[in-house]
Amino acid sequence: MNRRRAPRRVSNSQRRDAPARGEWRQRNQEQWQGQGKALEREAAENDTVPRGACQTMCPARELRDREVQNRLHHFEMLAGTERDRRPRGDPLRAVKEYSRPAAGKDSTNPTDLRSPDVLLKTVSYLIDDIAASPHLHPWTEVYSFVFDRLRGVKQDMIIQRMSGLNCVAILEKTVRFLIYASYRLCGEPLRLYDPCINDTHLQENLSWLLDCYATGTGPHPNQEEFQALGLLYNLGSTRATQHIMELPERLRSSPAITLALSINRAFLERNPVCLLRLAQRLNFLQSCALHRHLVACRRDLLLIYSHGYNSRSCRFPLDRLAQLLSLDESLAAQLCQAYGLEVNQDNQVVFSKAAFADPGQGKLYCNLYHNIVAEKQRALTIGNIIHGCS
Secondary structure (H helix, E strand, O other), X not given: OOOOOOOOOOOHHHOOOOOOOOHHHHHHHHHHHOHHHHHXXXXXXXXXXXXXXXXXXXXXXXXXXXXXXXXXXXXXXXXXXXXXXXXOEOOOOOOOXXXXXXXXXXXXXXXXXXXXXXXXXXXXXXXXXXXXXXXXOOHHHHHXXXXXXXXXXXXXXXXXXXXXXXHHHHHHHXXXXXXXHHHXXXXXOOOOOOHHHHHHHHHHHHHHHHHHHHHOOOOOOOHHXXXXXXXXXXXXXXXXXXXHHOOOHHHHOOHHHHHHHHHHHHHHOOOHHHHHHHHOXXXXXXXXXXXXXXXXHHHHHHHHHHHHOOOOOOOEEHHHHHHHHOOOHXXXXXXXXXXXXXXXXXXXXXXXXXXXXXXXXXXXXXXXXOHHHHXXXXXXXXXXXHHOOO
16 A cells, blocks of 8 residues: 655755755854845946945935934034924034945935045044044943944945955954944943944954955055954954964064964963963053953963862962952952852952852953953043054
8 A cells, every 4th residue: 555655844954055054053144244245235236336426424415314304413413403303413523324225225326425535534533523532421322323323334335345545444443443342331231232233343344354454455554453453352263263374474473463372372272371461461452352251261260270279278369369360359359259269358269169150140240350451541542542543
């Protein structure tokens, strides 16, 4: 008796044209990040590359529309009209905002695209007059405004398939801004600052910048700085390490990259004492790039010492531990207690592998332990940091 077989179900992973396992996550991430790539495809479909003709930071048509729709940010309002029912926009302060690509919307109109020179001028304005302003606060709002307008700059760059020295200069300033923001806004509520979104855009801009270094003619005097920043920000990444190892020997043996490689090696070997010692030699922005790895590094140190000095009669001097952790004594004691380790009245740490425990979610505030970074800022202004004048 012939039985009719049920139709065979074919999973996505069994399809001939399906991506291999592990690529789905990348595909989904690309879809989530794909606003910029959609613009790139739209520009690529045109026979001629559009060239920006707009000579102001915000196209006149957009400024009029946003005035009518009451969509001006108060950083862009004409002085004296802020309390009006419909404030007016200041042409010298208004900046084109980011807008998502939409069906039927022409993103390639030259009158709405800013030229490369204007884009560079716009980025300098965002840094000098907004991000570095001592009068604009809170800085979370400053960040939100600058972040959005930098996305708009990137949008114009993609549509025009921008390259060359202006492109590199814009990307360098953008990467510095995002690295600095990742440090300064660490620990802020998600409604004000999302580290994952900041990280996504930082990685995209950094990747584009490194590609410009690889394919452009130069000169690129800041390449050593950004190659090192990329590795410090992505410690332990196989891809980032491989990229550095494929650089020319002249560049790979430069002081900044040699130091970044040593720190990366210490991270991979789980040698937190060596890593923190080497971190003392970093400049401020390099420390900002590294700071997101400091929590894991200090945890490893406390865990290793909890096993190595696990004895009822063993006591470890708090001042010595604070020196190893690159913290002052009060913060070192606070960090030990957060991991369940006892600090006695004689300022001695009682290490115990049984007592060691990871703090619950929200119990450990990374920004409390930033003094290894903060002490390096000294007299540097935000403008100095982002323009690379440190």
